[in-house]
Amino acid sequence: MATKEEWTSLFETVVGRKPSPQEFMKAKETGFDPSKIIEISSAERVDAAAQPQNTAAVNKTSAADDKKAKENIVLPIVSFVVSGLSLLLALLTPWKIAFTILALLGLIFAMILLIVNWKKSKKILTVIAFAAAALAFVFSLGVTAYTTFNGDWFKTVTEEPNRDKDADEDDLDDDGEDSTDINDYIDKDYQFDWTESEFTSLNVYSVSSDKSGDKVKDILKTYGKASDARISDNSLYLTYKDGNDSKTVDLTFSRRDGVYTLTSAHAYSLTDNVKTDSNYKSTWKQSDFDALKEASDSDLTAGSKWADIQKKFGNPESAVESISNYGYGDGFEKSLDVTYSDYSSSEDYLSYVSLGFKEEDGTYYLTHKYASGY
Known part of the structure; x- marks a missing residue:
């Protein structure tokens, strides 16, 4: 030793x-x-070599566990997404059968996940995914079956919407008296969509022929509630206008036997037929203005034509085209008011010219004129 x-x-x-x-x-x-020196030193090397191997084995086992944990989370989430999309698309699209089949496949996928993870302790997410898939399939199947036998239910997003806008059925009971609550006639979110043909198709009460006017309930059902309304005595006034107040429809109703019927109708600037020029420079001379002919009460066609005036002097600075029916039996009358104004014009030209026209057979004839300034 x-x-x-x-x-x-x-x-x-x-x-x-x-x-x-x-x-x-x-x-x-x-x-x-x-x-024993060789034996002791050799044993130390063996222990050192074994330690990294053990560490690698532990790391490999940990990585496998992490992968399984991720699978336990990701796969149920995939099942959730498939089930949710299947139900949503079955509700909103016309291809309901196809997405019901997709919901069925999602249910099968969720069932397989549940079977595979049944004996595992952490399977709550898988159970929830299976329940969601089952509900999605049942609802999708129900929607598909219902729409197959009831084709008018669940309109597709491409179908033209019903113009019965915001008119409560209780307010529009045809058998009852019309409401006197002004709020029943107003929609603050109203979107203007009147056209000239729709406006001129209205039936206005005629004094001369005793023609009955449209009921306010029918107007509301077709065109929706108005932007504004007011009630005065036995009269109801509805105003439909766009956001810029450039296009307007005014309707007046009279109350008879508890029912409001249309007695007059007025519309302004429903079309853009007359173009305007905000930078207009006057070319009007007094002699031009004097040469204009105003129509007589007996002969509207005696007035100067708007088409000729526009051709010679160009687009006006402003223009308002209106349609009116006062219930006197004359039907709808169209009129046009234009203004040529240029206050920076030289003294050789008029600075302001105002012209009014009435329409007959598609042509506007001058009915009144006014001018000022040099």
Whole structure:
């Protein structure tokens, strides 16, 4: 046997390095037997080599566990998405059968997930996904079956919307008296969509022929509630206008036996037939203005034609085209008011010209004129 100093020196000579604490303890157990030096140093190398392998095995096991945990979360989420999309598309699109089949496939997928994860402790998300898939399939199947036998239900998004806008059925009961609550006739979110043909198709009460006018309930059903309304005595006034107040429809109703019927109708600027020029420069001379002919009460066609005036003097600065029916039996009358104004014009030209026209057989004839300034 050797002393520990001798054993340490001999270890360094044989192995080429100093002994580790573990090797020193093993040498002490052998009584510092020099013959055990090779055995002790070899055992240390084996332990060092085994440690990385053990670490790698642990890491590999941990990675596998993480992968399984992610699968337990991701796959149920995929099932949720498939089920939700299937139900939504079955409700909103005309291809209901196709998306009902997709919902069925989603249910099968969720069922497989549930079977695979049944014995695992963390399967709550899978159970919920299966329940959601089952509900999505049942609802999709119900919608498909209902729409198959009831074709008028669940209109597709491409179908033209009903123009019965915001008119409550209780307010429009045909058998009851018309409401006197002004709020029943107003829609603050009204979107203007009147056309000239729609306006001129209205039936206005005629004094001369005793022609009955449209009921306010029928107007509301077809065109919706108005932008504004007011009630005065037995009269109801409805105003439909766009956001810029450039296009307007005014309707007046009279109350008879509890029912409001249309007695007059007025519309302004429903079309853009007359173009305007905000930068108009006057070319009007007094002689031009004097040459204009105003129509007589007996002969409208005696007036100067708007088409000729526009051709010679161009587009006016402003123009308002209106349609009116006062219920006197004359039907709808169209009129046009235009203004030529240029206050920066030279003294050779008129700075302001106002002209009014009435329409007959598609042609506007001058009925009144006014001019000022040089």
